[in-house]
Amino acid sequence: MDVHLRLQQVFREVFDDDELEIHDHTTAKDIPEWDSLMHVSLLVAIEGEFGIRFASAEVSGLKNVGELRGVVETKMG
Amino acid sequence: MTDVEALIAAGEAALRARARELQMRSDIAELVRVAEALLAGAPPSLGRPMAAAFLFAAREHDRAAALYEAWLEDAEAPAAWHLANLAASHRKRGDAEGVRRAVARFHPWDLDPDARRTAARALAAFPATGRTLRVALMCTFTADQLEPSLRVGAAALGLSLELYVGEMDLLRAEIADPASGLYAFAPDVVILGTTWRDLEPHDPDAQADAWMGLWRVLLDRTSAQVLQHTFDTPPHAPLGHLDASHGLALAAARINARFAEATPARVSLVDHAGAVARFGAERWCDPRQWAWAKQAVTPEAAPVLVEEILAVLRALTGRAKKVLVLDLDHTLWGGVVGEDGVAGLSIGPPSAEGEAHQALQRYAKALERRGVLLAVCSKNNPEDARAPFEQLDDMVLRLDDFVAFEASWDPKPDRIRAMAATLELGLDSFVFVDDNPAERARVRRELPEVLVVPLPADPSGYVAALHRARAFEALAISTEDAGRTAQYRAESERRELRIHTSPEDYYRSLEMVATIRPFGPGDFTRIVQLAARSNQFNLTTWRLTPAEVASLAASERHVCRTVRIADRYGDYGLVMVVVAERQGDTLDIQALFMSCRVIARTVEQLALVELDRAARARGCTMLRGTYVPTAKNRRLVAGLYGDLGFECTETREDGTTVWRRAVDPGNPVENPWIAIHREE
Numbered sequence: 001m002d003v004h005l006r007l008q009q010v011f012r013e014v015f016d017d018d019e020l021e022i023h024d025h026t027t028a029k030d031i032p033e034w035d036s037l038m039h040v041s042l043l044v045a046i047e048g049e050f051g052i053r054f055a056s057a058e059v060s061g062l063k064n065v066g067e068l069r070g071v072v073e074t075k076m077g
Numbered sequence: 078m079t080d081v082e083a084l085i086a087a088g089e090a091a092l093r094a095r096a097r098e099l100q101m102r103s104d105i106a107e108l109v110r111v112a113e114a115l116l117a118g119a120p121p122s123l124g125r126p127m128a129a130a131f132l133f134a135a136r137e138h139d140r141a142a143a144l145y146e147a148w149l150e151d152a153e154a155p156a157a158w159h160l161a162n163l164a165a166s167h168r169k170r171g172d173a174e175g176v177r178r179a180v181a182r183f184h185p186w187d188l189d190p191d192a193r194r195t196a197a198r199a200l201a202a203f204p205a206t207g208r209t210l211r212v213a214l215m216c217t218f219t220a221d222q223l224e225p226s227l228r229v230g231a232a233a234l235g236l237s238l239e240l241y242v243g244e245m246d247l248l249r250a251e252i253a254d255p256a257s258g259l260y261a262f263a264p265d266v267v268i269l270g271t272t273w274r275d276l277e278p279h280d281p282d283a284q285a286d287a288w289m290g291l292w293r294v295l296l297d298r299t300s301a302q303v304l305q306h307t308f309d310t311p312p313h314a315p316l317g318h319l320d321a322s323h324g325l326a327l328a329a330a331r332i333n334a335r336f337a338e339a340t341p342a343r344v345s346l347v348d349h350a351g352a353v354a355r356f357g358a359e360r361w362c363d364p365r366q367w368a369w370a371k372q373a374v375t376p377e378a379a380p381v382l383v384e385e386i387l388a389v390l391r392a393l394t395g396r397a398k399k400v401l402v403l404d405l406d407h408t409l410w411g412g413v414v415g416e417d418g419v420a421g422l423s424i425g426p427p428s429a430e431g432e433a434h435q436a437l438q439r440y441a442k443a444l445e446r447r448g449v450l451l452a453v454c455s456k457n458n459p460e461d462a463r464a465p466f467e468q469l470d471d472m473v474l475r476l477d478d479f480v481a482f483e484a485s486w487d488p489k490p491d492r493i494r495a496m497a498a499t500l501e502l503g504l505d506s507f508v509f510v511d512d513n514p515a516e517r518a519r520v521r522r523e524l525p526e527v528l529v530v531p532l533p534a535d536p537s538g539y540v541a542a543l544h545r546a547r548a549f550e551a552l553a554i555s556t557e558d559a560g561r562t563a564q565y566r567a568e569s570e571r572r573e574l575r576i577h578t579s580p581e582d583y584y585r586s587l588e589m590v591a592t593i594r595p596f597g598p599g600d601f602t603r604i605v606q607l608a609a610r611s612n613q614f615n616l617t618t619w620r621l622t623p624a625e626v627a628s629l630a631a632s633e634r635h636v637c638r639t640v641r642i643a644d645r646y647g648d649y650g651l652v653m654v655v656v657a658e659r660q661g662d663t664l665d666i667q668a669l670f671m672s673c674r675v676i677a678r679t680v681e682q683l684a685l686v687e688l689d690r691a692a693r694a695r696g697c698t699m700l701r702g703t704y705v706p707t708a709k710n711r712r713l714v715a716g717l718y719g720d721l722g723f724e725c726t727e728t729r730e731d732g733t734t735v736w737r738r739a740v741d742p743g744n745p746v747e748n749p750w751i752a753i754h755r756e757e
Contacts, residue, residue, distance in 0.1 A: 005101045013191070016198050018136075037221050040370045045191075056365040 003050075003073055007065070010045045014038065024066030050076060081114035085123070092127045093158075100134035108135035116144075126152070126159050138166040142175065153517065154531040155182055157192035164199035173203035180232045186531075186545045188380040190226070197225035205237030210394070213241040213259055213301070215248050216270030218373035223270075226383035234387070234396050245371060252291050260298060266393070267295050268304045268347070268386060272373050273311045273325055281328040285335035292344050304389055305340075306349035307333045312358035345389045345552060352378075352385045388550045398449075398528060398548040399502055401441060402493060404511035405455035405462055405484075409474065410434045411536070415461045420602050425471030425650055427610035427672065433536035437510075438473035440540045445478050449549050450500070452481035454492050454509075459484040468599050470641060471650045489516055490523035508548045512536070584679055584750035591683055592641040594756045596630035600639050603651050608670060612709040614681070615670035616702065616717065619656075634659050636691040640683055642675050642751075649675055655684045657691070663699040664692045664740075676713070682748050685721045685738075689746040698740050706732040 004022075012020045015033050028034040034042070046068075047053055052075040062068050084092050092115075099108045112131035115124045129144035145163040149155060160179050167175030176199045183196065210231065214220045220242055231238045241262040243251050248269075251257040259267070269291065277284060288305065295303050308329035314320035321327060329350070336346055353361045356378050366372040374382055391397055406413040411423030411430040423431040424438075445451050451474070455462050462484035466476045476482065480500065483492040489511075497504050504526040511517050512532055521529045532542050596604065601623055608621040621629075629637050640653035652675045656668035669684055688700055702718045719725065723736035 002101075009097070009101045013195075016195075036370050037219065040366055040372060041222075041376070043369075044366075044376055054365070056368055060369075 003069055003076075006049055007046070007069060007072065010042070010049050014042050014045050022065050024064060024069065026065040027063065046072065052076060079114070079118075081111055082118060084111070085115070085119045089123065089127065093130065096127075096131050096134045099131075105135045108132070109137065112137075121148070122151070126155075130159065130162055133162045133166055136169075138169040142166040142170060142172070145179075146175075149182065150522070151518065153514065153521070153529075154184060154186060157183055157187040157189040157196075161189075161192035161195035161199075164196045168199035168202050173206075176200060176203065177206075177232060180229055181235075183229050183233050184531075184545075185384050185547060186542070188226075188377075188384075190376040190380055193229045193380060194225040197228040200228055200232055205239075207235050207237055208394070209237045209239055210266060210390070211239040211241070211262065211264045212266045212268065213243060213262055213264035214268050214270060215243040215251065215259065216268070216373075217245055217248055217275050218270065218272060218367075219245060219371045220270055222372060222374060222376055222379045223383055223386075226380040227386065230383055230387040231390065234391060234394065236390070236394060249291070252294055255298060264299060264301045266304060266390070267299065267301045269306060270349075271306045271308060272349075273309050273329060274373070276308060276325050276328050276332070278324050278328055281331035282335065284328065285332040288332070289336070289339065292341065296341065296343055301343075302389075302393055303344045304347050304386060305336060305344060306347045307336065307351070309350045309353040309358065309361075312361070342553070345393070347389060348385045349382065352381050356381045384547065388547050389552075391547065392550040392552040397550050398508045399506040400450045400452055400480075400496075400500065400508065401444060401549070402452045402454050402496070402507055402509045402527075403441060404513065404516065405453060405457060405465075407512040407536070408434070408510060408532075408539070409438055409453075410465060410472075414465055415457055419464045419468050420598050420600075422465055422469065423602070423606075424465070424469055425603075426674075427606045430536060431471070431606075433539060435471060435473060437536070437539045437543070440543060442473050442478065444549055445474075447551065450480045451478055452483070452496055453479050454483045454489050454496070454511075456486055456489075457484045470648070471603070488519065488523075490520055493520065493524060493527065508543075508546065510539075510543060512539075581750070587678060587750075588645040589678065589680075589751040590643050590754065591680070591751050592643075592754045592756065593683070593687055594639050594641075596626060596637040596639060598630075600651060601626050601630075604639065604654055607651065607654055607672065608668070611670040611672065612707070613673055613713045614676065615707075615710050616666070616714055617668055617705045618670075618707055618710065619668045621656075621668065629656055636664065636688065636695075638687055638691075640680070640687075642680055653680060653684065655687065657688055657700075659695055659697065660701075662697050663701050664688060664695070664697045666700065666702040669702070673713075679748060679750055681717065682721065683751060683753070686746050686748050686753070689740060692740045693742055693745065700738045700740060702736045702738075704734045704736070 008020070008022050011022050012018050015031055015038070043054055043059055050072055052072065054071070058071055062071070084095055095111070096108065108131045112128040112135070115128040115131065118124070119127065125144050125148040129141045129148065132141040132144065142163060145159065145166070160182050164176045164179040167179060180196050180200060183193070212227070214223065224240060227240070228238050241259065241264060243259060251259045269288070292303050292305065295301060310320070310326040310329050314324050314326060316324040333350065340346060361375065361378045362373050363375050366375060403409055411428070411434050412421055414422060423434070425431045425435040441451055453462065462482070463476060466472055466474065481496045483496060485492065493507060493509065494504070497507065504524055507527045509517070509520050509527050509529045510532065517529050517531070520527055528546060528548055530543050530546050532539055604626050605621055605623050608619065612618070629635050636657045636659070638655045639651050640655070641651050642649045649672070653671040654668060655666070657664045657666045666688065671681055692700055700723070702723055704715065704718060706715065718736035721738070723738040725734050726737050727735035
């Protein structure tokens, strides 16, 4: 199953928008609700979806969805 | 096998994963096809909700909602994720009432945080109805993740929430400032959400005073109920085991005790520390989430904490239940009294099943002591239903503990309706506990106001199931509860005594009373159970059968006694059995076994007291005992007869020893610590 589609599904559930489309260049600025608290919810949901665990520093400097997907794919091996 | 048949065989989790995968691909046609196949090919209890889940994923909200609603009529404890789907479907359909109906079915035994988030969003899409409660969350951590569970839980109680979430760093400042947003909000409830991070190891009394000072300010300036979290303890204390005596754990315990000693009527304690302990302190907080956003509670733990807050809100808003209606057969005891007879029932140890039923009785008894009314609703002949309460010593509940006793063959909903009329209470005050799913379904269907507790098949889970319903929360303990408090105090006194006094003073302080009887029919089951279960304190390990017990009871040559023990702290029931046979001028002890629950308090010596007495009454001059070693009984009883003044006269090859003790007609054996009642 495609990592991008799974990520998009997680975004749709966390941000309560089942039309939401994400792209590699999508950033927090593109999704109004994406604040620091929602960021934690998003990370928790992504961890649950992919069965991975982020290190605390790994996710602080991410610039966009593409980089987030990169981390997820690395974690999944 | 078709692909859908394979999915059905793989079960609910596989079906759910498949629906999600198709949803991600937006494969609407396939979602609908699988839903149709599920309706055609799966049993309705699985096919209906899963087909609804597939249709929901396909955004067929009308059909999904209709299927879910049909399923919910029969579903006893619907999974939270199905209810969240239903609430979301109703939201899309614009059906506010449907959303509220779905949310009202959320139960504390399924604490899925994602489902709560979805349901809370569905609720928030419509204007509030019903009574509104204005709740200020003043926490020393980020509290936003509590909101979904709070909203869902409140809606299940028929309440709408207005929430005010204070800034975590400004808690004291906001309470101090009369012009702060907190007071402008005019809260009905202020939750002071604190954690161990707020504690210092030194001077706990000053810290307690400071928190209680905040209560006073809030009570002065608002009409709100203040909900104070008890303090938990850190999962990783640098002082190690000394933390309990020198560190934050001590401070937390001391402050919590100060809170408990002096809670004004308008302050309630939220059992935060208890919730953390039950869930597990290490899982309660994820250190990364604390670092990222000062979240002290993980999303998974948040509903657990919220349950504790809701318990207080339930009491505060008068939602607590008043009557616990209990079934009898397989609920309050194991077995069916009409078929098995009183002697065939299982209640209390040593049977595991009996222990479980007795635990439920004990829980109900505790509820009764703090003012909950108990009632019986059983399909039985009235005299059969009453007999166990009158005849079995191990029943915790007695007939006079019940305000209503309905034993008949009428439908239970009719009987409960009649009870409500007699007691002049609404049906929404009633909680129904019955092991039989069909009876539960009928009460659910005919009396939707009654809270029906979904019991698991195994009686060992009954107490937990009843407890999780949190139906009987009260704001305060009434004066009748003094008895329970005294008992707790006595228990700790007993522990103190054992540590600080001589054995003799300890035995005397227990105020033990023994009841010694010949074998009676009401005890046969119990004797057999004790014979089967006693491994350590058992001299000959004779596993008595029911037939042997009956024939021993009828035998003229045998002395057969049961011993019950009670002390000032409680009743242990039937704990020791002795069987001896007259052989000429010797009384030969053939069975002697005892429950380990009454070990080391001279109860075993009663066997000698009683046999010595029986020997003299029969003109016997000698007692003879036999010890047959097993792997389990060596440690406790290899030397028992020696301790009781017997002399070893024979040692056989297999290790069996034979002991004798002369009977002194002028000098009966006594036990100075246990008062003996004999029933012939």
